[in-house]
Amino acid sequence: MIKNTGRKLLRNKSAMFGLMIILILLLMGLFAGRIASHDPTLVDITNKLAPSSKEYPLGTDQMGRCILCRLIYGIEISMFTAIKVTFIILLVGVPLGMIAGYCGGIADNLVMRLADIASTFPSTLLALAVVGIFGPSLDHLVLVFIFLWWAPFARMVRSSVIKLKETEFVMAAEAAGCSRRDIIMKHIFPNTLSPVIVYATLRIAAVITHIAGFSFIGLGSQPPAPDWGVMLNDGRQYIDTHPGMLFWPGLAIVIVVFAFNLFGEGLNDALIPAEEEMAVVKETGDSNE
């Protein structure tokens, strides 16, 4: 099964292309200190808004900082943070979905009502509230994403668990006297993973867009952090004279997001049988907010 999936994935050219971009960017982010020749926050006013040159391939911004270096350091803020956040979201959503699906009853009801609230709350609203209480920063913004986005995972896992509970192999395990823990960990949990992995990959892309978006409006990372959203906001005043300041950070976001989406869709094809595919497409159709 795993072999088959791997082979399917390897044969999927667009997924491999996406994965390659992701890996290259991750390496760039990891070794940002070696690749980027300038400090991303070092202000050099005498050299502000410089055009592209050998030393500054994409020029400098309004503070004389190297735009390319800032983009490279930005990988850590956007990609690394997004991966970490998505992982935490999984840690919250998956167990809750397991509990709801396996135990049913009050636990199920409670988790699902919470999920209803979380999945209908506008993120802007909650971001304003949280940032209002704790002050604007990326860490606080991340809380909002965790608070809102565990819900689709919990729902997904819950519905898989409910289906799995009725399958013959789980009933056989129960009849054979397997412990609850074994049934959950060995028989149910591994079989709920496919849609979760697919959706998590797509969600990383959404987290990246949202981090940049909220930083752009001033509710996420704060200047002088080399966040792509912060860079876009810096560039806004120079739209008529230095459009490059707007173009490059945006392009970086689009490339990363596109790579994760390509890879996610490839995983979808490889992991999920065709007849179930529609279900995942529909679940993920519920907009990006």
Added chain:
Amino acid sequence: MKRTKLVLNRILQIIPILLIVTILAFVLSNVSAGDVASVTLQSRGVQVTEENLEAVREELGLNAPMPVQYWNWLKKAVCFDFGNSFQTNRPVSEEILSRFPATLKLALAATLISLLMAIPLAVFSARYKDSLFDHAVRAISSIAATMPDFWLGLMLLYLFAVEWKIAPVISGSRTENILFPAFTLSVANTAAYTRVLRSNLLDAARGDYIIAARARGLGKSMALMKHGLKNALLPLITLVGINFGKMLSGQVAVETIFSWNGIGQFAVNCMKQKDLPVIQGYIVVVSITYILINLILDLIYMFIDPRIDSE
């Protein structure tokens, strides 16, 4: 009977949510910005002394226990009285209401554009499945879905306002300038609607009633349009409604980029200035709007879905 009970149940569900929202908004004022009394004094331009602080605390009822304060605040909030904005010194409800039409207009225009683009695209895409057109629509919609609206907006602004000078740089909330902000907002939704509608249509096309209609001699396109579209559109209602509700909370990035004076941009600016009454008012008003839209959607669904009676 079952339906009445369901509807009542659904309406009652609002109460705990409203409580949570109002408590959140209230707690916000007490935790953020440090001491409310000193913030109030500063906003009035009065010197912060121990004496003045005590007077303001007395005046605002800040010496009362927390639940009593909440109750007093709630009584006013029910009448949409959130006090005056620290910055403009005008009533918060007025400030919010004066900006709401701009946000509403933008949300309506964006929804309209999305539907006008998504429905024909999805219908043709489903009708000519696996054709060149279908592939193009799917490729473009998957790119469009990944395009962050803030960047799309900036690029459109650069191209159309700065380079080609077709559109104004500052829209100033005027209806004649609504096209670019609304289009920017609509793109991601258009992509999502096209995808969902296309897959719904393809599901519907396999349904018995389509086969029956085809057997009666209806053309493939007519059968799909007359019978398939109606069934495929229903599930889209929820998605469109939820997105509409989200847009009503104000699209800060797009409003900022196009200088569209809506409530989102206003709320974020007030947040940065620690203008607490406005933030409280914003959270309460937007949440209520949002809760109501969700309620209406659910009720609509309860009335059109015949399965509810038989369940």
